[in-house]
Amino acid sequence: MSIAWIFPGQGSQKLGMAEDILTFSGSKVRFQEASNLLGKDLLEICSKNNLGTDNVDTPLNNTENTQLALFVLETLLIDILRLQGSQPHMVAGHSLGEFSALYAAGVFNITTGLNLVKYRSQLMASANGGGMIAIIGFDEMQLKELLAKRQDIVIANDNSPSQVVLSGEKYAIQDISKVIICKRAIPLMVSGAFHSPFMHEAATNFSQILDTTIFHDAQIPVLSNVDPIPSCDGSLLKQRLQRQMTTGVRWRETMQAFDYHGIHLTIELGPGGVLGNLCKRNLRSVTSVQIADSSDLGL
Incomplete structure (x- = not known):
């Protein structure tokens, strides 16, 4: 094995x-x-x-x-x-x-x-500065479209087809969490925009x-x-x-x-x-x- x-x-x-x-x-x-x-x-x-x-x-x-x-x-x-x-x-x-x-x-x-x-x-x-948010059960096409329009946020962790973590400026994290279609959006307690x-x-x-x-x-x-x-x-x-x-x-x-x-x-x-x-x-x-x-x- x-x-x-x-x-x-x-x-x-x-x-x-x-x-x-x-x-x-x-x-x-x-x-x-x-x-x-x-x-x-x-x-x-x-x-x-x-x-x-x-x-x-x-x-x-x-x-x-x-x-x-x-x-x-x-x-x-x-x-x-x-x-x-x-x-x-x-x-x-x-x-x-x-x-x-x-x-x-x-x-x-x-x-x-x-x-x-x-x-x-x-x-x-x-x-210091920036933040991260986990997105679970998201619309992949919508996410790609949202990220294509921004330079202040990226995919930090591509964990699975149904789970990613976004990293970027704090205001960008807040903006995207309001419009993205997903099951859950979970802000992470981190000190910066890792990865x-x-x-x-x-x-x-x-x-x-x-x-x-x-x-x-x-x-x-x-x-x-x-x-x-x-x-x-x-x-x-x-x-x-x-x-x-x-x-x-x-x-x-x-x-x-x-x-x-x-x-x-x-x-x-x-x-x-x-x-x-x-x-x-x-x-x-x-x-x-x-x-x-x-x-x-x-x-």
Whole structure:
């Protein structure tokens, strides 16, 4: 059976997501390493008791905290599966999840990954201005017509034929939400217009960091967000990652690539289950399961 490991990104986090993984040897050390980089107690940030002042907002939803917390959790799940003798035939991640996919493929080690995610999250958090909105059950022709008339909004995540995320100026997000025909339009709680040309400055700064980072050739094929064609070429995977901040996530095509390359099972490593649910709804020939914590691994 051909297996793909898939990794969710920002938005899949939830309080308490790290608690069950702490029984795994090395988990506290990794969280401590990430906490030292962040300058905050990441385990405390992930705690179920760490609600915001209004009992809705939480420090875990801060971009700087979210991305490191998810990367630590996902890489720990990778390490557990490796110790159990599991190995995928292909990997892919959604936005932040691409970093976990690259780690799983052996492109860089955990220390490099933590540092990259730290810088990425800080740059994205500082890119204030703009917003994002999820559009579900939309009229495709109408959406194309609306976007063709505007330069201030783009498709940031092409998740499936029935779900996209738009990114752009806040007024543009508000305008389009009033006229678009869809089942649901959900504004996202983010600090900027991620995966769009509006992230140019942050992407330029991050590209400079990537230029000094060694990317090894992957041990297993990686599907990148900006170009979901399998590759093991480390230099090509770096080039694709350099474009990720300003280019939309092509998840719909990623799922099509699973089908084309004969993937029979996708295993989502991380909380939320969003990617697995997308695969279940759009890939009839592919089985999808989720591993969110150590209990799913029988530990």
